[in-house]
Amino acid sequence: MRGVLTRDAATWPVRRDRALANPVLRANVKNVTRRLAGARQRAYADYATGRAMRTEARDAKRRAIHQMDGMVQELCARLAANGVSAVVADGPAEVAEHITRIAQRRGARRVVKSKSMMTEELDLNRRLGAVGLSVRETDLGEYIIQLLGERPSHLLAPAAHRNRQEVWEVFQHTADAAGVTGPTSSDVGPLTAFARARLREDFLAADLGITGANFLVAETGTVVLVTNEGNADMVVSLPPVHVVVAGLDKVVGTWDDLAALIQQPALSGVGQRLSAYTTLISGPRQPGELEGPEELHVILVDNGRRAVQAGPYADVLTCIRCGACYNVCPVYRQVGGHAYGSTYAGPIGAVSTPLLAGLTFLPELPRSLCTLCNACVEACPMDIALPDHFISLRREAAEAGMETAATRLTYRAWGRMWSSPRRYQRFVAWARRGQPLMMRGGKLVRSPGLWRGWFATRDMPPIAPETFHEWWARRRAP
Ligand code: SF4
Incomplete structure (x- = not known):
C-alpha cells in the first residue's frame, strides 16, 4: 500500500527559482552543511576502525529491515508485557485518530513534542490542531520553524535555512505578541534563554507528550531516543501520557544491534562520538517511581514502508x-x-x-x-x-511514459549519436561548426533544446579545434 505524504502546492520550477533567488537562504544552508560535513569527516578520521564500525551498523540495520514483520511482532509482544499499548497504523489518518482517542479519554488539550520526522511525514500537528489539540514543538530548531509557520529543511537542523538574525526577529515578534521581554541580542545565549523560558511553561502545562524514536529494540521492547538538547527527556517525563510515533523501519532486533548502531546518528550527522542524551524507555512509570508517564503508547507506522520493503x-x-x-x-x-x-x-x-x-x-x-x-x-x-x-x-x-515527448526524443537521439564511435565523431564535428553561435568571451554560454537550462548558471570551454580522436588519427596516418 502506498503512503500518504503532504507536498508544497508550488511547482518545481517555482520552488527551485524561489530558493536560487534567495542569497541569504543559500548562504545559511551552505554554512550549516559545510560545518556538519567537515565535523563528520574529522570525527571519522579519529577512528582507525571507522569503516568496520559502519559495516557493522549497516549489517545490523539490514538484518532488521529484512526481518521487519517478525521483529515488529516480537516488539509488540514485549511492549505489551511491559505494560505499553502498541499498535501498527497504516497512515496519517489512523495515527491522528488514535492519538485523538487517547487525548479525549484523558481530557488532554495541550501537547508537547520533540523533533520527529515521522510526525512531520504524517503532518501530525495540523491533524491534531484540527481536533482542538494545541501542539508545541520543543526542539529549538523545530520551535523556530513552528513560529515561522514553516517545515523543517534539514533532518538534523530543521532551521538550517535561517540565521541568528532571522531567529532574533521571530523571537522578538513572539515576545511582543505575548507581552514579555524578548532576547536582548542575536547571540546564542539570549536566544536560547528566551526559548528555554517560553518552552518551560509549555512543558509544565502539557497533558500529553509525543516523541519519535531513533530505534526500538525488539528483544526487550525498549524505545531509544538519541538527542542533543534534552527537550525529549522533558517531553517523556513531565506529561502524564507519552505517545511514541515511529516508522516500522525503526525496529532493530537486539541490544548487540543497537550497540552497533547507537553512535551512528551523532557521528555521521554532527561529528560527535555520541549524542548528549541517550534515553532508553521500557515502560510507563511503576509504583514507587518518581518520574515518567502514567501511560505509554507506541504507534508503529507503515505509510508505504511495507511496500518498499518488499521491493528492490x-x-x-x-x-x-x-x-x-x-x-x-x-x-x-x-x-x-x-x-x-x-x-x-x-x-x-x-x-x-x-x-x-x-x-x-x-x-x-x-x-x-x-x-x-x-x-x-x-x-x-x-x-x-x-x-x-x-x-x-x-x-x-x-x-511508464512519464517523460515529455521532447525529453524522450532528445535522449533517444543523443543515445543513438553517442553509442557508435563514428556517429559520435560526426556529432562532434557538427557541433564544432555550430558552436560559434553559442559562444561569448571564448566560452560556450548557451545551447538549444533541453540543455538550455544547464547553461543558465554555467558556461563551458568550447570543443577543441582538434579532438583527441582527430589528433590520434592524424598521428597514425601514413
Ligand atoms: S540520512 Fe544518513 S543514513 Fe539516511 S541516506 Fe542520508 S546519509 Fe544515509
Missing part, C-alpha cells in the same frame, strides 16, 4: 536519518530543503519520497535533483545505493 529498494529503509547525505549533496547545498517540496529532502528524500508515495508524486525529485556525483554514497553510513536508485527510478519513469 528495501535498503532505503535502513536510513537512520543522520543527514550526512544532505550535507555533501551539491543540489541540496544550492537550494536547501524546501525546494524538494515534501518532508524529506537531500538525496535520500529524492529517492524515498517517490518510493513511499508513488512515482507520480513529485516526479521531478529523482529526475532533476541529482547530478549522480556519488558524494552521498561515500557519506552514507548505511551504504544505501542512492545513485543506483536514482537511475532505476528514472528508468521506471521513462518506461
Whole structure:
C-alpha cells in the first residue's frame, strides 16, 4: 500500500527559482552543511576502525529491515508485557485518530513534542490542531520553524535555512505578541534563554507528550531516543501520557544491534562520538517511581514502508536519518530543503519520497535533483545505493511514459549519436561548426533544446579545434 505524504502546492520550477533567488537562504544552508560535513569527516578520521564500525551498523540495520514483520511482532509482544499499548497504523489518518482517542479519554488539550520526522511525514500537528489539540514543538530548531509557520529543511537542523538574525526577529515578534521581554541580542545565549523560558511553561502545562524514536529494540521492547538538547527527556517525563510515533523501519532486533548502531546518528550527522542524551524507555512509570508517564503508547507506522520493503529498494529503509547525505549533496547545498517540496529532502528524500508515495508524486525529485556525483554514497553510513536508485527510478519513469515527448526524443537521439564511435565523431564535428553561435568571451554560454537550462548558471570551454580522436588519427596516418 502506498503512503500518504503532504507536498508544497508550488511547482518545481517555482520552488527551485524561489530558493536560487534567495542569497541569504543559500548562504545559511551552505554554512550549516559545510560545518556538519567537515565535523563528520574529522570525527571519522579519529577512528582507525571507522569503516568496520559502519559495516557493522549497516549489517545490523539490514538484518532488521529484512526481518521487519517478525521483529515488529516480537516488539509488540514485549511492549505489551511491559505494560505499553502498541499498535501498527497504516497512515496519517489512523495515527491522528488514535492519538485523538487517547487525548479525549484523558481530557488532554495541550501537547508537547520533540523533533520527529515521522510526525512531520504524517503532518501530525495540523491533524491534531484540527481536533482542538494545541501542539508545541520543543526542539529549538523545530520551535523556530513552528513560529515561522514553516517545515523543517534539514533532518538534523530543521532551521538550517535561517540565521541568528532571522531567529532574533521571530523571537522578538513572539515576545511582543505575548507581552514579555524578548532576547536582548542575536547571540546564542539570549536566544536560547528566551526559548528555554517560553518552552518551560509549555512543558509544565502539557497533558500529553509525543516523541519519535531513533530505534526500538525488539528483544526487550525498549524505545531509544538519541538527542542533543534534552527537550525529549522533558517531553517523556513531565506529561502524564507519552505517545511514541515511529516508522516500522525503526525496529532493530537486539541490544548487540543497537550497540552497533547507537553512535551512528551523532557521528555521521554532527561529528560527535555520541549524542548528549541517550534515553532508553521500557515502560510507563511503576509504583514507587518518581518520574515518567502514567501511560505509554507506541504507534508503529507503515505509510508505504511495507511496500518498499518488499521491493528492490528495501535498503532505503535502513536510513537512520543522520543527514550526512544532505550535507555533501551539491543540489541540496544550492537550494536547501524546501525546494524538494515534501518532508524529506537531500538525496535520500529524492529517492524515498517517490518510493513511499508513488512515482507520480513529485516526479521531478529523482529526475532533476541529482547530478549522480556519488558524494552521498561515500557519506552514507548505511551504504544505501542512492545513485543506483536514482537511475532505476528514472528508468521506471521513462518506461511508464512519464517523460515529455521532447525529453524522450532528445535522449533517444543523443543515445543513438553517442553509442557508435563514428556517429559520435560526426556529432562532434557538427557541433564544432555550430558552436560559434553559442559562444561569448571564448566560452560556450548557451545551447538549444533541453540543455538550455544547464547553461543558465554555467558556461563551458568550447570543443577543441582538434579532438583527441582527430589528433590520434592524424598521428597514425601514413
Ligand atoms: S541516506 Fe544515509 S546519509 Fe542520508 S540520512 Fe539516511 S543514513 Fe544518513
